[in-house]
Amino acid sequence: MSRPALEVEHLNKFFGALKATDDLSLTVEVGELHAIIGPNGAGKSTLISQLSGQLRPTSGHIRFFGEDLSRRSMACRVQRGIVRSFQITSLCREFSTLTNVALAVQARIGHSFHFFRNAEDDPLFTAPAQDALERVGLGHRAHVAAGHLAHGEQRQLELAIALAAKPRLLLLDEPMAGMGLDESMKVVELLLSLKGHYTIVLVEHDMDAVFALADRISVLVYGHCIASGAPERIREDPAVQDAYLGEDEADARSA
Amino acid sequence: MSKIPFLRIGPPAIPAFFWAVPLVVVLLAVPFICEALGQPFYLRVASRILIFALAASSLNLVLGFGGMVSLGHAAFVGIGSYVVAVLAWHLSNEVPVLTWPIVIEGTTNAALAWPAAIGASALAAFVVGAISLRTTGLYFIMITLAFAQMIYYYAVSLQQYGGDDGMKMRGRSVLPGLDLANRTTFYYLVLVALLLCIAFLFCLARSRFGLVIRGIRQNETRMRALGIEPYPYQLTCFTISGAMAGFAGVLMANLDTFVSPSDLSMARSDELVAMILLGGVGSLWGPPLGAAFYILAQLGLGNLTTHWPLAFGPALIIVVLFARRGLVGIFGERQR
Amino acid sequence: MIAVLLEQALNGLQLGVTLFLLASGLTLVLGIMRLVNLAHGSLYMVGAYIAFTIQSASGSFSLGLLAAAAATALIGAVLERLLFERLYQRGYLEQVIVSFGAVMFLDELVRVLWGPLPLKAPMPEVFDWSVELLPGLLYPTYRLAIIAVGMVVSILLYLLVTHTRIGMMVRAGASDRSMISALGVNIRDLYTAVFAGGAALAAIAGTMAGPIYSVQIGMGESVLVQSLIAIVIGGIGSIRGAAIAAVLVGVSDTIGRVFLPPGIAQITVYVFMAAVLVCRPRGLFPAHV
Ligand SMILES: Nc1ncnc2c1ncn2[C@@H]1O[C@H](COP(=O)(O)OP(=O)(O)OP(=O)(O)O)[C@@H](O)[C@H]1O
Ligand SMILES: [Mg+2]
Numbered sequence: 001m002s003r004p005a006l007e008v009e010h011l012n013k014f015f016g017a018l019k020a021t022d023d024l025s026l027t028v029e030v031g032e033l034h035a036i037i038g039p040n041g042a043g044k045s046t047l048i049s050q051l052s053g054q055l056r057p058t059s060g061h062i063r064f065f066g067e068d069l070s071r072r073s074m075a076c077r078v079q080r081g082i083v084r085s086f087q088i089t090s091l092c093r094e095f096s097t098l099t100n101v102a103l104a105v106q107a108r109i110g111h112s113f114h115f116f117r118n119a120e121d122d123p124l125f126t127a128p129a130q131d132a133l134e135r136v137g138l139g140h141r142a143h144v145a146a147g148h149l150a151h152g153e154q155r156q157l158e159l160a161i162a163l164a165a166k167p168r169l170l171l172l173d174e175p176m177a178g179m180g181l182d183e184s185m186k187v188v189e190l191l192l193s194l195k196g197h198y199t200i201v202l203v204e205h206d207m208d209a210v211f212a213l214a215d216r217i218s219v220l221v222y223g224h225c226i227a228s229g230a231p232e233r234i235r236e237d238p239a240v241q242d243a244y245l246g247e248d249e250a251d252a253r254s255a
Numbered sequence: 256m257s258k259i260p261f262l263r264i265g266p267p268a269i270p271a272f273f274w275a276v277p278l279v280v281v282l283l284a285v286p287f288i289c290e291a292l293g294q295p296f297y298l299r300v301a302s303r304i305l306i307f308a309l310a311a312s313s314l315n316l317v318l319g320f321g322g323m324v325s326l327g328h329a330a331f332v333g334i335g336s337y338v339v340a341v342l343a344w345h346l347s348n349e350v351p352v353l354t355w356p357i358v359i360e361g362t363t364n365a366a367l368a369w370p371a372a373i374g375a376s377a378l379a380a381f382v383v384g385a386i387s388l389r390t391t392g393l394y395f396i397m398i399t400l401a402f403a404q405m406i407y408y409y410a411v412s413l414q415q416y417g418g419d420d421g422m423k424m425r426g427r428s429v430l431p432g433l434d435l436a437n438r439t440t441f442y443y444l445v446l447v448a449l450l451l452c453i454a455f456l457f458c459l460a461r462s463r464f465g466l467v468i469r470g471i472r473q474n475e476t477r478m479r480a481l482g483i484e485p486y487p488y489q490l491t492c493f494t495i496s497g498a499m500a501g502f503a504g505v506l507m508a509n510l511d512t513f514v515s516p517s518d519l520s521m522a523r524s525d526e527l528v529a530m531i532l533l534g535g536v537g538s539l540w541g542p543p544l545g546a547a548f549y550i551l552a553q554l555g556l557g558n559l560t561t562h563w564p565l566a567f568g569p570a571l572i573i574v575v576l577f578a579r580r581g582l583v584g585i586f587g588e589r590q591r
Numbered sequence: 592m593i594a595v596l597l598e599q600a601l602n603g604l605q606l607g608v609t610l611f612l613l614a615s616g617l618t619l620v621l622g623i624m625r626l627v628n629l630a631h632g633s634l635y636m637v638g639a640y641i642a643f644t645i646q647s648a649s650g651s652f653s654l655g656l657l658a659a660a661a662a663t664a665l666i667g668a669v670l671e672r673l674l675f676e677r678l679y680q681r682g683y684l685e686q687v688i689v690s691f692g693a694v695m696f697l698d699e700l701v702r703v704l705w706g707p708l709p710l711k712a713p714m715p716e717v718f719d720w721s722v723e724l725l726p727g728l729l730y731p732t733y734r735l736a737i738i739a740v741g742m743v744v745s746i747l748l749y750l751l752v753t754h755t756r757i758g759m760m761v762r763a764g765a766s767d768r769s770m771i772s773a774l775g776v777n778i779r780d781l782y783t784a785v786f787a788g789g790a791a792l793a794a795i796a797g798t799m800a801g802p803i804y805s806v807q808i809g810m811g812e813s814v815l816v817q818s819l820i821a822i823v824i825g826g827i828g829s830i831r832g833a834a835i836a837a838v839l840v841g842v843s844d845t846i847g848r849v850f851l852p853p854g855i856a857q858i859t860v861y862v863f864m865a866a867v868l869v870c871r872p873r874g875l876f877p878a879h880v
Contacts, residue, residue: 052480078482090480092473095466103470107481112463112488119463165481324683386865390872393621396683397823398868404816405861412854521812525629525691532688562703568696575688576677 003066005030005169005199006051011060013046013223020046021057022223028169033191033200035210038220039243044203045087047220048173051201052084053077064169078107081168085158087177087203093147097138097157100146101129104164132164133157137186152183159190170200176209188212211235219243275540282446286439298438299510304550305445306506308543309452311530313499318528319537320460321492322472324396327383327403328527331376331497333410333519335504338372340514341416343424365430373501379406380497384490403524410516421515428509435509445506449543452499457539459495468492529571535581544582594728599849600842601724605734606817607841608741612796614818614825614833615748616789622828622878623764624782626675627683629690631793631818632811633697638663638794639806640705643712652715659798660791667790671783679782698808707808712801737799744792745834752830761785817844820860824867826874836875839863 006028013021020043028034036044049055051062053074062070069077092100102125106112109124119125133139136156141149146157159175175191176184188209194200195213204210210217211231218228221243227234234240282305289298314328345352345361353359362368387398416422427435435441459465470478471485478485508514517523526549534545552570556563578584617631638659646655670693678686718733752758760781797811804810818833821840825832840860847859867875 054476054479073484074479075482075484078480084480086480090474090477092470092477094473095470099466103466103478103483104481106463106466107478107483112467112483113491114463115465116458116462118458118461119466120461161481318684324687326687386868390868393625393627393683393827394823394868394872394874396627396687397819397827398864401816401820401823401861401864404813405858408857409854412857414853521629521816522691525687528684529688529691532684536684562699564695564699565703568692568694568699571692571695572674572689575685575692576674 002030004028005065006201007061007063008047008051009061009063011047011050011062012058013043013050013055014058019223021050021060024060024220024223024225026218026225026228028199028201029216030199031196032215033195033202033213035202035204035214035217036220037204037207037210037217042220043223044220045173046223048084048087048171048201048203051171052082054084078165081166082171083162083165083167083169084171085162085173085175087173089151089154089158091146091154091157091161093145095146096143097133097146097149098126098129098142100157101132101160101164102126104132104161105129108165129160129164132160135163136160136190152179155179156183156187159187163194167198170194170198172200173203174205175202176204176206184209278540279450286442295438298442300550300554302438302442302445302510304547305442305449305543306503306510307527307530307546307550309445309449309506310500310503311527311534311542311546312449312452312456313496313503314527315531315537315542316456316459316496316499317493318531319542320456320465320472321468321489323388323489323493324399325387325493326396326400326521326528327406327524328399328496328500329521329523330383330403330406330519331380331500332504332507332523332527333514333516334376334379334406335372335501336508336514336518337410337416337504338375338501339368339428339505339508340422340424342368342371343428344416344422347425363426363429365428365435368428369502369505372505373498376501376504377494377498380500381490381494384493384497388486388489388493400521400524403519404521407516407519407521410519417515419516421513421517424508424512424514427512428505441510445510448502448506452502453539453543460539464488464491529575531581532575533571533581535583538581538583541581541583548582594725595849596846597725598728598730599846601730601734601738603842603845604838605737605741605841606845607838608738608745609796609800610814610818610821610841611741611745611834611837612792613814614821614837615745615830616785616792617818618822618825618828618830618833619761619785620789621822623761623785624675624679626679627686627690628675629687629815630670630693630697631789632815633694634663634667634790634793635797635800635811635814636701636806636808637666637697637797638790639712639797639801639810640701640710641794642798643710643801643806644705646712652713656795656798659794663794664787664791667793668783668787670790671786675786676779676782701808709805709807712798712806714802733802737803740795740799744795748792748830749834757781757784817841817860820864822874824864824874826876826878828878829874829876832874832876832878 004027008024008026011021011024012019024047036047038044046055050057053072053076057070060070061068064080064082067080069080092103099120105125105128106119130139130142133142136159138153138156138160141153146154149157155175155178162170162172176187179187184206191202191213202213214231216229217231217234219226219234219240226243227237227240285301286298289295289301310332314325317323317325342352342361343363346363347361351358351360383399383402387395387402390398411419427441429435433440433444435444460469467478467483467488471488475485504518507518530545530549531542532545533548534543535541553563553567556567613631613635617628620626620628641662642655642659645658646652649655674689674693678689714733718736721729721731724730752762817840818837821836822833824840825836843863844860848856851859
């Protein structure tokens, strides 16, 4: 087996007395879709933020293809190919949908110290951006201001931006949060089509989606990884059922 | 539908060419109109408006496009003015500016003095920006204000150059091929300078750099997540803006042939912000429009009463409180 | 040499407590209401003028001081309800320009009411003498009195903020604004009270400065900037930071002016501020975590 894409070793993040990440270790293999599940407040978003460089871990290491990135800035990690999407939509709301994606292309292609040429309509940036939009099904909304998109569409736009950055590791924080059923289905299809081509870490609450998509699943509870493995193994793991699945399925049944 | 709260969608990008063309025609005709009215003084006012328009536009680059609320922009304008005046002072007093490590003589040659002045402003903006951009929000505002005050008090302490009272220049700079002493020539020079700067800002706003700068204003976290570290872009933006402000200062010193610390006072910085706010933050034609209204209103009220600030202050407050999008909102600049 | 140093240190301390009286109100307004109020210096000026008038009419300095504090607090409250209250939800730009408009108006109003010339407030008679602190060092008791008053006010303010219910709400607000509403307090009144209190402190500072410096239009501007610097150095929203930084700014400015060549002297405080911010971008005692 080749070396993993991502290795997280003994990661800790404290917010005062709260241990949001508690001695967390996990690995993500190249090309796999690795789902992270856990109850609300388990520290999933906090983990994603540390992987992407938005939050600095209190201690521990994050290795990306062997290189220790734990103390590197967000921008530096993006240049290495670690790209995240946000659980709470984070867009440039005044720019058009297309420009939001084109900026990702622009950032990937090199520095932006170019002061004169019109970049807003430059096909060098807009063509790949349009492709990414088509891919998530937003092609027809390219020229609408991002702030005017419906909530579900903004979630799709988040995905398009992440794709346009040509990630080597894609960190998706609840891409389907707040979406309607139709839209969620589309995203699941999209993720299926991405599977194998990208290395993906997916945080998601929708268990059907997770079990349909994931190669491996890690379960977080109170910032600690209590189990990590193939979906069947996770489904049967008593500790997981105890801590999480049982209660979730019970909820689902009663709902 | 979407649950978007109140949204202020997109100032810059598209200027109102609809208004721009007749506006430029009128501006070109101003000297003739003043001549016809027999009021050369008006031409001076018009030049002053254009120079303030340039200064306000330069501030708009950081403030409107970049979202960096700088409260000390007059300092960079004033540095431009002072460098021109100081170089001229040294020429007429036959004292070198520097004798060590190299000898620098005074000059009134625009080809030397103007780039020096613009460079000095850019350098000052670079240093101030490098320190203040390490902070954000309220801290940034306070620090730009404080540094501008520092430069102001420094100018006051320059007894050699008139201290508090400022100094008179013997004449305008000498630009080979142009007679700057001629008020019509000077007016057209200022007009061309302003239009060039606006054209530059127009290009800049939609260039790769401009998109990044405007993106940082809207959502800094998003830009970081794209792999864009804001600091170098913001600092570059701040420096470019400082250079433009310095250019405005150069023209201001030449118009008045006089400089004083009040050119770089806190009140002057606030005036520039007020012009932008009046005209429309982040729009291309807003700040020039705001500058025109501000100066004309001040002049008009000043003609009525010496206590004009009693009316002007409250008027400013009312406009800011109630006309949220500024004048370009009224004139219908196309936005998206 | 020692005598000069001591004298200047005391002068610096006196400037420092003056700055603190301004900065304490301002730092709360900045920290809690997130309001950039450039008109705070004008309240200092207005206070000085009111005190001058009352003192001239009645002959009593303390009556002038009290009247100035009360009247300026009222003016502050009116300004807050009339203007600034509308601006809490708006951007800093609007706040800057509205307060700039208020400065214009107040400056001109003072010019109309009191004339354009600087006035010299009479020294209160009780303090119109000097003590010999060291052999050869005569120091005016009035300045010592300012230091004492400043210290007393600081201690009272400290007790108010740390030991009372109102103070607790104010502190909660300075570090996390949403806390105030969670406490079920009438935010509107609390804001107005903080604003009025800050205005009263500014007026006290202006009144006490009157007999030393002249009472004139624009007298608030340089102290405003210096107290803003103190606020930034101390950390926005932190009373303790404002107190320590105000004394640091006052002393370093005063000593700088005496011992450094002109030109450099004016910028010492700013270099100090830059140095602090390079190491600690949120000031020495950041109130916001
Ligand atoms: N900046 C912060 N400061 C203090 N506490 C924080 C911060 N960010 C997160 N937390 C806390 O850390 C814990 C983990 O939060 P996190 O957002 O990572 O959970 P999550 O697993 O993503 O939950 P959800 O499923 O609701 O998205 C929570 O208890 C949260 O309150
Ligand atoms: Mg989360």
